[in-house]
Amino acid sequence: MNQRSLRMTWLVARRELLQRGRTRIFAVSTIILLVAVALGVALPAILSRGAKPERVGVVGGSPATLAVIVKEAGRLADVQVTVVPEPDVATAKAALRSGDLGAVLVNGVEVLVKQVPIGGASSSGGTLPGALAQLAGLSRLFDQVPAAAAAAANGIALPVHGLIAPSGTLANRLTGLFTVVLVWVMISVYGSQIALGIGEEKSSRVVEVLLASVRPAQLLTGKVLGIGLLALAQAAAMVFAFVVAGFAAGSSLVHGAAIGIVLIGGVFVVVGYAFYCTAFAAAGSLVSRQSDVNSTIMPVQLPLIIAYALSYTVLYANGANAFYHVLGFLPPTAPVAMPVLYAAGDVPLWQVVVSALLCAAGTVWMARIAARIYTRSILRTGARVPLKQVLRRDLAQA
């Protein structure tokens, strides 16, 4: 590239930056995204910190013993508890209905809650009523079977050992989900903007005036560069908001592996955008009316949509299947699939690097095909240009 070529490309990119960056929709969408990221990170931490202690009513039995059981259940369920002695069951039930009490332990033999959650109270071991029911049951067992207490002292549960190390935690998986949603949204939103922008240049015919002084390659490069810089700025602002909000709220997300997932997501926004931007440009150049753009970019978006839809099966299962592993290395699906695999703890970091490099290499290949399509169809007016025609050299002359 000579100096003039660089200048032309930059002028085109600069126009995109100025025209798009100044619009109200860009400002509003950036603010909404940043607020959403900050809330998504900070809200759970703030809510758990400010949580009130759970009030548990106690009726009958030995208040001291029952208080110990309630406190222990609170510890197991990771909830602060307050023991509230109640005179009788009727009063306790009224307090339960009014929401004053979270649960009531009756005579050490029964646990009352306002509504039993779907799946049963005791099956949900992590909840306060569940823990309460198990501990109270255990206490009653010790009362009735004296030998049981001795057995329990030696431990009643059998040890559980896994064959492989535990994969990503729930927090990491949720961060992974959040990350791929952003990767997917960024690539499709900004990709659509490229296609719509090129559709606008073609349908308004301004492209012929432009091409009288700018080469098609410069126009194409400048366009994806300008829109890409905007996307990059927005993605960087979101990662920044994630880190700042996380530290400010004391979220566990920024300390563990989650920050790595977010950074890898950032890398794949860049690589994925680079891979897809020229494809969106080529799709935009095929139409002659802006309203047709949506139907031509659908096939371009399809690989990402598939990878995104399948990502839920990986994030909610223990271990991705071989097919999803393959998607993680194919350039069209890697930008979404690889951060998912990494978040789920299914791939080591070096595989992420290999996938990113493959995607970057695919970018070159995609750019060459897309530039050819773009150059051949950008000045063709009339009906939508058939893809087959612009790809075949001999027919393209017709």
Next chain:
Amino acid sequence: MTTAELEFDGLRRTFGTVTALDGLTFAVPAGQVFGFLGPNGAGKTTTMRAIFGVASLDAGQIRWRGEPVAEQARQRFGYMPEERGLYPSMKLLEQIEYFAMLHDMPAAAARKAATHWLRRLGLGDREDARVDALSHGNQQRAQLAAALVHDPELLVLDEPFAGLDPGGVDDMSAILADRARAGVTVLFSSHQLDLVEDICEAVAIIHHGRLVVSGLVADLQRGERPRLAVRVGGDPGGDWAAAMPAQLGEIETVRAGTVLFALSPGADSQQILDIARAAGTVEHFSFEARRLSEVFRHATGASVGQAEAEHAAAARAAGAPEAGGRTTAGVTR
């Protein structure tokens, strides 16, 4: 005629089975308003696009001041395409400034030139308006501003008079004449041959991608056989002309009692006057300019309208879109 600045040499281009340019050759002199005329489908737009490399050529060469047109020279050209186009949502001043910068003008100079041309074209109070908020006439002026803003040495306008009202035609022709006086070579195309014959000094008329005639408008209107119009009183049929010897010229037509002769080269018009006076009172005797459409018909044997219909039929037969929805595959540089 001054020396040629812009030369078209043997241009050839086919789109499938349709031949757009078939060895087109002509030259445009410096500092003139030059009309590039012919029926729709004759190959004018393809030729103009080829100047800017927007359409590729199968063969032939376009030269500017003796050198094949290259990117650097194109920066000094201004172009108004047949399909007008500006960014609809961009503000007028920013847009014109942008086009100036794309022609290598520094930012400050671009802003100054854009302001100057918008004021000059009567759009000074619309600088901050979006282009799609402008009236049709103002959009046309904005398009012209985009072609003029970088003070080009060559101005190429494809059908600049299409869709203009008579006032708009006068404004446009005044601007073109003004640019030519400023030393700019102005090349514009039109399929309305008679509309523009008073606007340009010289023309090239093409048909089927080939040159039909080119030269000064005055010379073409006169032709090799100048037209003499003679009317004799009391002879509405022009019957007196039957007595005229064939070597003097031939009768083209009789129009409301006026006989139009195509004078033979070297023939003496006074001999015809003598014959007319012998027949009766001569009420009218003058040389008459031919319309450019007549020049076209005389040279091709078809009227402009017939030629356009014929082209449209050929394009349909070839499966290509008709004029207005034409295709230009391949941008080559």
